[in-house]
Amino acid sequence: GAGVSQSPRYKVAKRGQDVALRCDPISGHVSLFWYQQALGQGPEFLTYFQNEAQLDKSGLPSDRFFAERPEGSVSTLKIQRTQQEDSAVYLCASRLGLDPQETQYFGPGTRLLVL
Amino acid sequence: DAKTTQPTSMDCAEGRAANLPCNHSTISGNEYVYWYRQIHSQGPQYIIHGLKNNETNEMASLIITEDRKSSTLILPHATLRDTAVYYCIVSPGGSNYKLTFGKGTLLTVNP
Numbered sequence: 172g173a174g175v176s177q178s179p180r181y182k183v184a185k186r187g188q189d190v191a192l193r194c195d196p197i198s199g200h201v202s203l204f205w206y207q208q209a210l211g212q213g214p215e216f217l218t219y220f221q222n223e224a225q226l227d228k229s230g231l232p233s234d235r236f237f238a239e240r241p242e243g244s245v246s247t248l249k250i251q252r253t254q255q256e257d258s259a260v261y262l263c264a265s266r267l268g269l270d271p272q273e274t275q276y277f278g279p280g281t282r283l284l285v286l
Numbered sequence: 287d288a289k290t291t292q293p294t295s296m297d298c299a300e301g302r303a304a305n306l307p308c309n310h311s312t313i314s315g316n317e318y319v320y321w322y323r324q325i326h327s328q329g330p331q332y333i334i335h336g337l338k339n340n341e342t343n344e345m346a347s348l349i350i351t352e353d354r355k356s357s358t359l360i361l362p363h364a365t366l367r368d369t370a371v372y373y374c375i376v377s378p379g380g381s382n383y384k385l386t387f388g389k390g391t392l393l394t395v396n397p
Contacts, residue, residue, distance in 0.1 A: 175329070204384060213373055213387030214330065227384070262329050264385075271383035272318065277329030 175278035196265030304361040308374030323370040
């Protein structure tokens with residue numbers, strides 16, 4: 172079956188540009204997470220959605236970062252006025268329900284490079 | 287969340303068991319131990335989790351000490367494809383449960 176997909180896989184942006192990163196979770200998965208992974212580091216939590224509701228955005232590093240999931244399925248992470256420190260891999264994960272013991276399934280990530 | 291301590295890197299010969307340790311001395315009673323791994327250029331992959339009992343699945347075994355302050359992930363017969371960064375994560379329940387990764391252990395399986 173299809174797993175979590177993300178697009179684009181690679182994105183190069185000039186400093187100051189806006190970017191939009193897409194996540195297609197596994198069909199029917201209620202929970203959706205975004206993580207940021209800097210080079211050589213483990214992933215760090217950005218935000219969490221339960222269906223269309225964004226219940227936790229405590230990990231978003233600044234107000235330039237915005238995420239949405241309007242219909243409770245596909246999610247978009249938008250970064251405005253990109254900076255070089257935004258260069259990282261952005262990972263999306265989905266989980267079937269609300270049980271924290273359920274597995275989080277990760278996508279392959281979008282590698283963002285800001286020049 | 288409780289923090290974990292893992293060795294930065296480990297080596298293992300192909301076909302041998304790989305034993306990856308993790309210390310989580312500040313773990314509290316309702317916190318689970320999770321293991322994920324990340325193969326180069328891929329997203330993390332769930333391996334196994336447990337609360338206080340030892341667990342086994344088709345991928346690995348998880349041994350948790352009686353005081354729950356440490357655990358060991360065991361890959362019984364490591365293959366070259368098991369080369370990855372392995373993350374030990376401790377986290378409480380809750381529907382907005384988020385995974386707090388550290389730097390993990392880079393396991394290199396050698397032929």
